[in-house]
Amino acid sequence: MDQIITHFLAALRAPLDALEGLIASWLPGQQVAALVAFGVYVLIILAGGLLAIGSRNLVRAMMGLILTFLGVAGFYLLLASPFLAFMQLLIYVGAVGVLVFFAIMLTKNNTQGEEANLPKLSNGILGFLAGLAPLVALGPLIVLYGPKIGEKSYQATDTAILGRGLITTDLVSFELISIILLTAMAGGVFLAWRRRPQSRSN
Amino acid sequence: MALSLVNFVVVIAAVLLIIGLMVVNAVIMVYAERKTAGFIQRRPGPYEVGPWGTVQAICDSMKLLGKQIFIPGNVDWILFFAAPVLAFFPVLLLFLPIPFGPYLTALKVDEGILLILAFAGFGVISNILAGWASNNKYGLLGAARAVSQSVAYEIPMIMALLGVIFLTGSMNLTQIVERQGAWPWQWNLAVQPLAFFIYVVSMVGETNRAPFDLPEAESELTAGFHTEYSGMGFALFFLSEYANMLLVCCVCATFFLGGWRGPFLDGFWWTFIKAYALMMFIVWIRWTFPRVRFDQLLNINWKWLLPLSILNLWITAVILKFVD
Numbered sequence: 001m002d003q004i005i006t007h008f009l010a011a012l013r014a015p016l017d018a019l020e021g022l023i024a025s026w027l028p029g030q031q032v033a034a035l036v037a038f039g040v041y042v043l044i045i046l047a048g049g050l051l052a053i054g055s056r057n058l059v060r061a062m063m064g065l066i067l068t069f070l071g072v073a074g075f076y077l078l079l080a081s082p083f084l085a086f087m088q089l090l091i092y093v094g095a096v097g098v099l100v101f102f103a104i105m106l107t108k109n110n111t112q113g114e115e116a117n118l119p120k121l122s123n124g125i126l127g128f129l130a131g132l133a134p135l136v137a138l139g140p141l142i143v144l145y146g147p148k149i150g151e152k153s154y155q156a157t158d159t160a161i162l163g164r165g166l167i168t169t170d171l172v173s174f175e176l177i178s179i180i181l182l183t184a185m186a187g188g189v190f191l192a193w194r195r196r197p198q199s200r201s202n
Numbered sequence: 203m204a205l206s207l208v209n210f211v212v213v214i215a216a217v218l219l220i221i222g223l224m225v226v227n228a229v230i231m232v233y234a235e236r237k238t239a240g241f242i243q244r245r246p247g248p249y250e251v252g253p254w255g256t257v258q259a260i261c262d263s264m265k266l267l268g269k270q271i272f273i274p275g276n277v278d279w280i281l282f283f284a285a286p287v288l289a290f291f292p293v294l295l296l297f298l299p300i301p302f303g304p305y306l307t308a309l310k311v312d313e314g315i316l317l318i319l320a321f322a323g324f325g326v327i328s329n330i331l332a333g334w335a336s337n338n339k340y341g342l343l344g345a346a347r348a349v350s351q352s353v354a355y356e357i358p359m360i361m362a363l364l365g366v367i368f369l370t371g372s373m374n375l376t377q378i379v380e381r382q383g384a385w386p387w388q389w390n391l392a393v394q395p396l397a398f399f400i401y402v403v404s405m406v407g408e409t410n411r412a413p414f415d416l417p418e419a420e421s422e423l424t425a426g427f428h429t430e431y432s433g434m435g436f437a438l439f440f441l442s443e444y445a446n447m448l449l450v451c452c453v454c455a456t457f458f459l460g461g462w463r464g465p466f467l468d469g470f471w472w473t474f475i476k477a478y479a480l481m482m483f484i485v486w487i488r489w490t491f492p493r494v495r496f497d498q499l500l501n502i503n504w505k506w507l508l509p510l511s512i513l514n515l516w517i518t519a520v521i522l523k524f525v526d
Contacts, residue, residue, distance in 0.1 A: 006305045013208055059281065059334055066327065073320075086316035094323025095353065101330045102349045105342065159312065159373065 037078055045071035053127075056118075058104040066097045083159050213298065216308030220297045228444040232259040235485050242489045266440075269433035274337060277430075281335035286431065286438035289328035292321040293445045300452045301376045303462045303470030314375040315363060318453065319356075322408075325446060326352040329417065329427050332439070336430035344426025347496065348410065348417035354503040355407035355414075358400050361511035365397040365518045366390050366457045379461030384468065389460040396514045398458045400507050402480075405450040407503065409443070412488040416496055451480040 044067060051064025069092040076085035119127075166174045233248070233256060240247025248255030273279060299314030301307040311317060326349065333345020369390065370378045382389050391398050407414040418426030428439045455461055455476035464472035494502070 003305075012211070017208070057278070059278070059331075063281070063284075063331075082311065082313050083316065086313050086320040089320035090316065090323060094320065094326065094356070098323065098326050098330065098349055098353055101327070101334075102346070102353075105330065105334055105346060105349075160371075 034078060037074070041071045041074040041078065044068075044074065059101070062097065062100055062104060065100075066093055069093050069097065083162060213308055216298060217294050220294050223297070223448075224293065224441050224445040227448050228441050229259045229263065231444050231447070231481065231485075232262065234482065235488075238482070238485050239489045242486075263437070266433065266437045271433040271435060272430070274430050277337045278335045281331050282430075283435070285328045285332035285335055286435045288324055288331065289442040290438045292324040293442045293449070295321050296449050297445075297452075299375055300449070300473075301379050301456060301461055302452075302473045304468060306462075306470045307376055310374065310376055312372070312374050315367070315373045315453070315457075318449070319360060322446075322449075325442065328442075332431065333427035336427075338430050340423040340425070340429045341427050344417045344423045344429070348427055351407060351410065351414065351417060351499065354500060355404040355507075358503065358507035358511040359404040359408055361508075361515055362394075362397040362401040362404065363453075363457060365394050365511075365514050368515070368518050368522060369393065375456050375461075379456055379463060382460040382463055384460065384463045384465055386460075389458060389463075391458045394458065394514070394518070396510060397518075398454075400511050400514065401454055401458065402483075403502070404507060405454060406484060406487060407499070409447050409450055409484075411447065411484055413491040413493050414499055415488075415493060416499060447481060447484060448477060451477040451484070454480055 048064045048067030048069075048071060052061045052068065053064075055061040055064060069088060072092075073085040073088040076082070076088055236258070237247040237255075248258035251257045251261050273282065296318050298309040299307070299311055299317050301310075309317075329348040329352075330345045333341040333343075333348065366378065367373055370381050372378060372381075378390075386392065410417045416426075417423075418428065423429070428436055431439060452473065455473055459476045460472070461476075462468055462470055462473045464475075
């Protein structure tokens with residue numbers, strides 16, 4: 001059965017290659033396709049971001065945030081790092097998103113809380129400025145010193161190379177991040193511990 | 203980014219085949235589950251429609267298709283309709299990296315298992331959305347349970363898979379199968395028995411099946427997060443639940459039971475035989491054990507499975523270090 005499938009695919013390959021050549025002759029190249037994908041991801045991210053800040057309903061705002069995470073995962077795919085893309089989905093959609101959902105799940109869908117009212121204009125302006133700050137701080141650096149478009153062709157990175165980097169050249173930053181995470185975890189346990197003076201064991 | 207047209211056609215064909223597989227799988231599993239339940243409870247099970255009741259599942263699905271889609275009052279209807287769709291579509295992606303046979307693999311990616319784990323997260327989100335959007339307290343309770351359960355059981359599940367990934371040195375599912383032999387003592391089951399046990403328990407927990415079916419406990423929550431869904435909405439949840447069961451069983455067969463490797467003749471039939479044997483095991487468990495309490499469910503995970511999986515990972519790493 002598997003052999004039949006292989007033969008079938010092999011027989012399919014020749015006409016498909018011809019068709020591919022035909023399509024490639026009038027289809028824009030990979031560069032353009034990457035630009036189109038980039039545009040789609042930017043649209044997804046912006047739409048998600050607008051939904052997240054503009055929605056008067058926490059759960060819908062959360063859906064916007066998850067849409068943004070998806071778009072960012074797409075960016076990682078465009079940078080030829082599927083490992084980061086899948087980790088982005090696994091951690092941010094599968095864990096962080098789900099846990100935030102857990103926190104806001106008891107809100108009603110006809111919102112009556114503070115989030116139901118439009119924010120004050122001054123708050124909006126301040127929030128906009130705060131969002132702009134990283135752009136102002138990092139943007140010029142990236143434009144001046146980052147790789148130019150088309151200058152560097154990205155190759156899919158082997159996960160083994162990433163891992164080896166973490167325990168050799170980037171060991172210090174890896175350890176520092178570990179310490180921060182460990183501190184945060186210890187802090188979380190400590191806070192949760194105090195709120196429950198007597199936990200009854202079964 | 204060398205996604206040639208052939209690969210594209212293969213992926214499209216695979217998605218169509220996967221949709222077929224999902225439907226056939228659900229029909230077969232409904233029949234098998236009801237017959238097994240009947241056998242275990244000493245009753246005949248479905249026997250009226252068709253020979254030995256085989257057409258019963260098809261009749262049921264026809265009935266489901268013809269049902270009115272009922273929208274309860276005061277729901278967030280965008281999210282109410284988005285939830286079943288969000289439950290169904292990621293499942294199509296999840297089957298792509300599974301190596302059913304030596305040539306029957308739709309997408310040979312290096313991070314195959316990560317792709318599966320990453321998009322499996324959408325299933326949890328669809329459960330929460332369904333529970334929240336249906337504006338029903340049973341739905342909300344079911345969703346709350348689904349979240350804490352899925353988040354908890356995902357961790358030992360990944361840790362158990364990591365043991366095998368340590369051994370193989372690859373997250374490519376095809377390579378994991380190729381490193382195993384044909385006979386049971388050459389499978390990863392023989393070298394990672396603890397990981398296999400942890401994976402099987404958390405796979406039942408992850409797919410919300412009894413004895414861990416608290417998100418949809420009938421006697422407490424009517425139907426949990428999908429209480430308010432009827433017709434196609436319910437059918438999509440139903441299809442994706444059975445497809446998720448098949449998926450975790452396929453992953454288990456790939457990681458621990460040698461995948462398409464088997465005695466005598468390698469081929470996709472071994473994957474299906476192993477996966478469906480595991481499915482029948484899950485069905486058997488469902489009709490044999492009573493449902494656990496929620497605190498017991500979380501205690502099993504956080505106090506037993508998680509330390510055990512860390513221990514397994516540590517032992518694997520130490521042995522690998524000494525073998526090297």
